[in-house]
Amino acid sequence: MALEVAIEKQVDDFRLAVEFKADGAPVGLLGPSGSGKTMTLRAIAGLETPDRGRIVLDGRVLFDSDQRINVPARDRRVGVLFQSYALFPHMTVAENIAFGVRQLSSEERDRRVAEQLASGHVAHLASRYPATLSGGEQQRVALARALATSPAALLLDEPFSALDTHLRNALERQLRETLVSYGGSTLFVSHNLEEAYRVCSNLVVLAHGSVAARGPKEEIFRHPPALEVARVTGCRNFSRACRFADGRVEAIDWGCTLRVAQNFPKPPGHIAIRANHVRVRAWEASDAKNTENLFPCWLAATAEAPFRVTADLRIGTPPANPTDFHLQAEILKHEWESLRNVPQPWAVELAPDRLFLLPD
Amino acid sequence: MNWSAVVLSLRLAVSVAAILLVVGMPIAYWVTFSRWRWKFLVEAIVALPLVLPPTVLGYYILVGLGPRHFAGKLWQSWFGHTLPFTFGGLLAASVLYSLPFAVQPIAAGFDGVDRRLIEASWTLGASRLSTFFRVLLPLSMAGVVTGLVLSFAHTIGEFGVVLMVGGNIPGVTRTVSIDIYDQTQAANYDVANKTALVLLLFSFLVLAFIYGTSRRALGLWRRT
Numbered sequence: 001m002a003l004e005v006a007i008e009k010q011v012d013d014f015r016l017a018v019e020f021k022a023d024g025a026p027v028g029l030l031g032p033s034g035s036g037k038t039m040t041l042r043a044i045a046g047l048e049t050p051d052r053g054r055i056v057l058d059g060r061v062l063f064d065s066d067q068r069i070n071v072p073a074r075d076r077r078v079g080v081l082f083q084s085y086a087l088f089p090h091m092t093v094a095e096n097i098a099f100g101v102r103q104l105s106s107e108e109r110d111r112r113v114a115e116q117l118a119s120g121h122v123a124h125l126a127s128r129y130p131a132t133l134s135g136g137e138q139q140r141v142a143l144a145r146a147l148a149t150s151p152a153a154l155l156l157d158e159p160f161s162a163l164d165t166h167l168r169n170a171l172e173r174q175l176r177e178t179l180v181s182y183g184g185s186t187l188f189v190s191h192n193l194e195e196a197y198r199v200c201s202n203l204v205v206l207a208h209g210s211v212a213a214r215g216p217k218e219e220i221f222r223h224p225p226a227l228e229v230a231r232v233t234g235c236r237n238f239s240r241a242c243r244f245a246d247g248r249v250e251a252i253d254w255g256c257t258l259r260v261a262q263n264f265p266k267p268p269g270h271i272a273i274r275a276n277h278v279r280v281r282a283w284e285a286s287d288a289k290n291t292e293n294l295f296p297c298w299l300a301a302t303a304e305a306p307f308r309v310t311a312d313l314r315i316g317t318p319p320a321n322p323t324d325f326h327l328q329a330e331i332l333k334h335e336w337e338s339l340r341n342v343p344q345p346w347a348v349e350l351a352p353d354r355l356f357l358l359p360d
Numbered sequence: 361m362n363w364s365a366v367v368l369s370l371r372l373a374v375s376v377a378a379i380l381l382v383v384g385m386p387i388a389y390w391v392t393f394s395r396w397r398w399k400f401l402v403e404a405i406v407a408l409p410l411v412l413p414p415t416v417l418g419y420y421i422l423v424g425l426g427p428r429h430f431a432g433k434l435w436q437s438w439f440g441h442t443l444p445f446t447f448g449g450l451l452a453a454s455v456l457y458s459l460p461f462a463v464q465p466i467a468a469g470f471d472g473v474d475r476r477l478i479e480a481s482w483t484l485g486a487s488r489l490s491t492f493f494r495v496l497l498p499l500s501m502a503g504v505v506t507g508l509v510l511s512f513a514h515t516i517g518e519f520g521v522v523l524m525v526g527g528n529i530p531g532v533t534r535t536v537s538i539d540i541y542d543q544t545q546a547a548n549y550d551v552a553n554k555t556a557l558v559l560l561l562f563s564f565l566v567l568a569f570i571y572g573t574s575r576r577a578l579g580l581w582r583r584t
Binding site: 046047072073074077078080082084088090100103145146149 | 474476477479480481482483484485486487494495498499
């Protein structure tokens with residue numbers, strides 16, 4: 001079970017050049033909008049023709065520009081769950097699911113449809129039309145329709161983007177269960193990193209039309225190989241960096257010198273830290289002596305979520321205005337309640353093992 | 361009341377609508393989905409009957425189908441007679457004249473179908489032909505019905521082209537609209553009035569029936 005993709009395509013001044021492999025476990029295709037995720041997915045499905053390259057699914061060549069092979073979409077056995085679900089509005093749920101299995105004998109067809117209606121938890125909707133279904137129901141029907149054809153690969157194009165948060169969680173769990181029992185290759189396109197992290201074990205991160213990172217998700221989150229990747233994985237604190245001797249790095253934009261634990265052979269372009277790794281507490285008199293990775297900071301602005309507060313902080317001097325800050329720190333609500341009334345400056349600590357360097 | 365003219369008009373209009381259903385859909389499909397850069401030229405040609413005076417179109421058809429030109433010669437060598445002033449000639453001219461009335465609504469119908477549905481059909485293993493009949497056509501039925509109704513109605517009402525190409529031969533090319541003109545010229549207002557009224561009522565009933573039934577048929581999957 002493997003999907004191999006190596007394609008290039010030029011569209012106006014956007015250039016897509018991606019190469020990756022997906023075998024068995026679901027692969028998340030992650031990237032900001034306009035990074036080429038959807039185009040890659042369409043090329044695999046046969047809805048878009050690459051200029052050059054090769055797409056192989058389970059040893060079957062679907063596209064090969066050198067051999068002039070371009071298998072039409074209908075013969076690729078690649079199931080697609082479209083972002084908008086694309087259910088046929090003039091057919092009932094059962095007819096939609098039966099659409100791709102018409103060539104089977106009527107008993108086999110009925111069996112497949114019944115199976116998908118049951119496993120998609122949409123049996124009670126069988127005779128309804130798509131216009132009368134909720135977003136979540138439509139999504140389940142669309143997935144059941146794609147799976148009914150037993151595709152060799154399943155492509156999911158931001159399947160949760162049109163849904164409410166409370167629906168997402170339930171549907172996401174259901175999707176994870178479905179993918180476990182599904183035998184083929186799965187490609188999960190998303191710009192939501194947490195979602196992709198939960199659903200997939202391997203990630204491919206796209207930036208500006210090319211692969212910026214690929215590999216096991218934990219590895220990519222721990223050591224993002226590039227600035228774009230760090231950004232896609234949710235990191236918000238970056239500073240241009242310049243190496244000092246003895247394991248120290250100057251953070252140019254933050255105006256401080258930091259000790260880092262990471263052994264980084266290349267010249268660093270940026271230094272970064274995740275907002276939830278930035279520690280903030282009251283400033284104590286003894287802190288003035290301890291200069292390593294500990295700085296006085298002032299609050300520029302806050303954004304409150306139900307359980308966390310994002311604090312925009314400026315190191316060294318008070319901010320001139322609410323947008324004048326260096327770092328964002330994520331602080332749990334109960335910690336914030338005790339910190340908020342403490343006089344500033346506060347102490348911000350950037351732990352050496354939480355800081356990471358990025359190449360230029 | 362000239363019943364043979366009424367029957368002739370109906371026969372002509374039904375034939376034109378049927379032919380345009382078969383001919384118009386492939387043209388509309390091509391106009392909608394082709395990415396050829398000179399496509400607009402074909403669209404302009406199809407739309408020509410909308411702007412040309414019927415006499416100009418009739419003139420070209422008359423000359424083109426006549427025995428001196430290629431199409432006319434070909435027809436004559438196959439069937440042994442020329443097309444002008446026959447029902448066949450009238451039919452050919454009417455089809456050309458009503459072409460945009462069929463193609464444009466059908467193309468608009470095709471164009472209104474979400475491309476993602478067509479792509480979804482392909483990824484589910486359906487061929488282009490199967491996708492056409494199972495997805496595109498049912499979803500653009502309103503456009504197709506409109507195209508058929510318009511070409512039918514337009515043919516019933518046409519006058520200039522019929523006169524140019526068909527002449528005025530009773531039972532062969534004398535349609536209702538020409539009959540009414542004749543009767544009016546001859547000051548038979550009573551007959552002209554009756555024929556005109558029959559034509560009016562019939563046209564209204566056909567249109568009302570088709571719009572009514574198609575609306576209900578199309579509305580089914582929107583409601584429940």
